[in-house]
Amino acid sequence: MNILISLSETDKRVIFVLLLLIIVTLVIFGYIGLLITRVMRWQGKRVDNYTHDVVVTKVINNKKDFVRYANKKNWVWFFKQAWKPLTIILIAFLFLVIRNAIARDWNYNLFDHKKTGFGTLLFVWDFADPNIYKEFFGIRLIADWPPLINTPHWEWDAWVSYLFVPAVFIGSIWYLIALQCVVARTIRIWQLKHSIFDKSLDNYNQNNPQNNQPLNQQPNNINNINPNQPNGLNQ
Secondary structure (H helix, E strand, O other): OHHHHHOOHHHHHHHHHHHHHHHHHHHHHHHHHHHHHHHHHHHHHHHHHHHHHHHHOOOOOOHHHHHHHHHHHHHHHHHHHHHHHHHHHHHHHHHHHHHHHHHOOOOOOOOOOOOOOHHHHOOEEOOOOHHHEEEEOOEEEEOOOOOEEEOOOOOHHHHHHHHHHHHHHHHHHHHHHHHHHHHHHHHHHHHHHHHHHOOOOOOOOOOOHHHHOOOOOOOOOHHHOOOOOOOOOOO
């Protein structure tokens, strides 16, 4: 408490800004993590859908064939998801190259906030201003809100960046989601190949009468299917 009282207003302001940045960062990463988890779970279940029938009917009854079949389906789904964002990105770069070739201007600044860049549509603060930084316990940290040097405004000279930057941004996010989906399905394939085809005695008890009786019914769920177990399918 004495340390807090002895701090100057500038030091208190720095601490407040740092705490605020930490809280906002944690919240953002928390929501991103939640979204990634849901997408991973949703895409993983796709593997169950497109492999269920071939496993239940014993068209596939070993790990090798299961992995080969599931991976083939997995990459087919990936190419279906990935070709659109990659096409958007490719068209955007071709458009930029053609524009620069026609104008003979290869120094076009796509992110300039004054005249030709996408930054003209954004609020821009001057973080290079030395007056906003203070020494705090020997560390140079930002201690004040930087001055605003640009407010959103339209510039006709920046129309190329207005098309290029959103197209590449959207295409990149779309493609990263497709990559995440293929990773989620790959993880699910690895999990299923063991849970379906590996024999296990983890929950087996010889003294349990139920374990000595044939199973006549099984839930219609790929997680409960084991082609190595006799009478494991509905008769």
